[in-house]
Amino acid sequence: MERTALSILRDIDGVTTEATSGDGRKADIVIHAGDVSHVVELKAQRSINAANARALIEQAQRLPKATHLLLVARSTTKEARRLLADAGVALIDGQGNMRVDLPGIFVWTERRPPHAASEKTSESPVKLTGKAGIATQALLGDPERWWQVNDLAAVAKISASLAHRVLSRLDRENLIETVGAGPKRARRVTHPAALLDLWAEEMRDRRVKPLRVFRLARDARAHATSLSTLLAGANIDHAVTGPAGAARLAPFITSIPVVDIWITQAVDLSAASNAIGAEVVQEGHNILLRQEADDYPLVFRTLIDDVWTVNKFRLYLDLRKDPRRGREQADRLREEVIGF
Template sequence: MELEAEVLRILRDIPELRVQTDRAAVRGADAVIRGAGTQTPIAVEVKARVNAANVHQIIHHAQDASMPVVVIAREMTEGAREALAAQGVGTIDGLGNIRLELPGLLVRVDGTAPRPRTKTRATLSGKSSLVAQAMLLDSGRSWHVADLAEHAGVSPALAHRVLQRLGDLEIVASQGAGPSKRRRLVEPSALFDLWVEEHRDRSRRYPAFMLASTTDDLAATVCRNLESAGVTYALTGAAAIARVAPILTSIPVVEVWLEGIADPATVCEEIGADQVTSGPNVVLQQERDDVPLAYRTQRDGVWLVNVCRLYIDVRRDPQRGSEQADHLRREAIGF
C-alpha cells in the first residue's frame, strides 16, 4: 500500500534504525524494528483516520496483543496520538509524526504541519453539538431525523449531516428506509470522546465578586438572585459537580452560564455582585446561540448545565479539572 511504503521510507531514513517486514522473521509479527542494540517484533494496524471515535477500540485491541502495537494512519488527531501514547501504542501518521516507545528504544519525530482544508464535514461544535448531546443524554432512544432536529433545535439538514457522519464512523446504526428510517446510538463512549475532542470554547467571561460566608452559600445566593431577576441561567463548574457527583475539592469560583441576551453589567447589579478585574469568586459566562444552556436540568431549585456539558466545562480548570471530569464521567455519565 502507498501509505505503508511511505511509512517504511520515513522509518528507514532514521539513522541506525532498521525495519524488517518479513513475516517469517518472527512468528505473528508484521515487522521487526532494530535499533540501539534491540530487536522488537511489532503488530501493525493500518487505519485511514484515527480520532476520538475509534481510538478506544484500537487501545482495546492493543491490550489483547502479544507484542507492541504500532498504528499507521494517513490522518491522526493530536488527542488520539496522546491517548495511544499513554497506553504504550506507537503511532505513525501521514504527516511524518512518529511516536515509538519500544523496549530499549525511543523514537519521536515531529512531522510537517497539516494543510488547511475546507471544512466539509459536520464537526461536533456549536449547533452540531446539540445533536450529539441529545443522543448522549438519551442514549437508548432511536430517532427520526425530523424528531432529532426538533428536539435539538436545529435544522433537519444539519441533523442529517451529523447523523450521516456518525453513521460513517459506525457510531450510529440505521434501521429501516425512507421516512420510517431511524438512527440509534451504538457507541456512546466514542461519540462522547469525539464531541469532547472537537468542542471549541467560544465563551465570553465576566469576573465578579460577592460577599458570602461559604462557597455553597454563594452559589445558592447567585442562583436564587438570578431566578428572582428572571435571568435564564445554568450553574456549572465545581459548584455544579458538588450537586451532581460530590467530590472532595474546594470551590474557589462559582461559574454560571447566562442567556445571550442578558447584559452582564446589569445582571451583576441585580444579583448584588461587583465586576472586578482580579480575585473573582463569581464568573458569569455567555456564548452565542446559548448552546451551553441546552438540556439544562433543575435540582433542588437550582438550574444546572447537563452532565455532558458539565464535563466539558470542568475540564478547563487548570488545577483539578481532569480529576473532576473523570470522576463525573465515572459517577454520573457512565460511558
C-alpha cells in the same frame, strides 16, 4: 504510508526492522533496538480523530499479548493523539507526529500543523459543534433510544436536514447502528464513549464574553445556590458549570475557588452582576460570568438541589477546559456520573 513509516523507523539510530519475527509467527514488522525486539502490526488509515482512536485502541487490546499496534496516518487530531498515547498505541503521521513507546524503545516528536484546516478531512463534512453539537448531546443523553430523523430534530430543536446530516456523519464513523428503511429508518448509538470523545474534541463555543466579579461568601459550597436563586429571581436564564456544578453530582469535588456561570445572551453581563450583588474586579474574583453567542451552554440545563446546572456532558466539556485540575476532574465526572 507503510513504507514511509518503515523508513522513519529505520532512520532512528540503533533501530532495525524485518518482515518476520524469526520464530515462525507472521507479523508486519519486527522492530529491533539493542537487545530488545517487538512484533508490530502496522495499520494505515487516512485520518484519525477521537472516535477512530477509541476504536483502534479496542483493536489493539485484542491483539496477542506479544504484538503491538503501530498506526500510520496522513493526519491525526490532537485529542486522538492524546487518547492513543494514554493507551500506549504507537503512531506515526504525515504531520510530523510520532510516538513509539515500547519496552526499551521510546521515540516521540510532535509538530503543529501548518494550517488549522489541516485537521479537516473530506470524511467529516459536519463537525459536532454548534447546532450539530446540540444534536450530539441529545443522542448522548439517551444512547439506548432508537432515533428517527424527526425525533432528533424535535429534541435538539434543529432542522430535519441537519439532524439527517449528523446521523449520516455518525454512521460513517461507525458510531451508530441502523434498522429499517425509508420513513421507518431508526438509528441508535452503539459507541457512546467514542461519540463523547469526538463531540468533546470538535465542540467549540463562539464569541465567549467573560466578566470576573466578587461577592462575599462565607460558605463556598453554598455560594452557587445563593447565586442561582438570585439570578432566577431576576428572571435571568443561567447555568452553573465547572467545579461548582460538578460538586452536586460528584462528591470528589472538594475545592470551589470560583463559581463559573453561563448567562443568557439576552441580558448584559453587568445586569447579571448587579442581580447577584457582585462587584466587577480585575483580580481576586470568586465568580466568573460568561456568555456564548448562541446560548448553547444552556441547552438541556437541569435544576439540581435548587441550582440551575449545565447538562452533564457540557459540564464534562467545561471541566476539561478548566486549568485548575480540570482534566482530572472531568475524567472523574465521566467515570462516576456519565458512565462511559
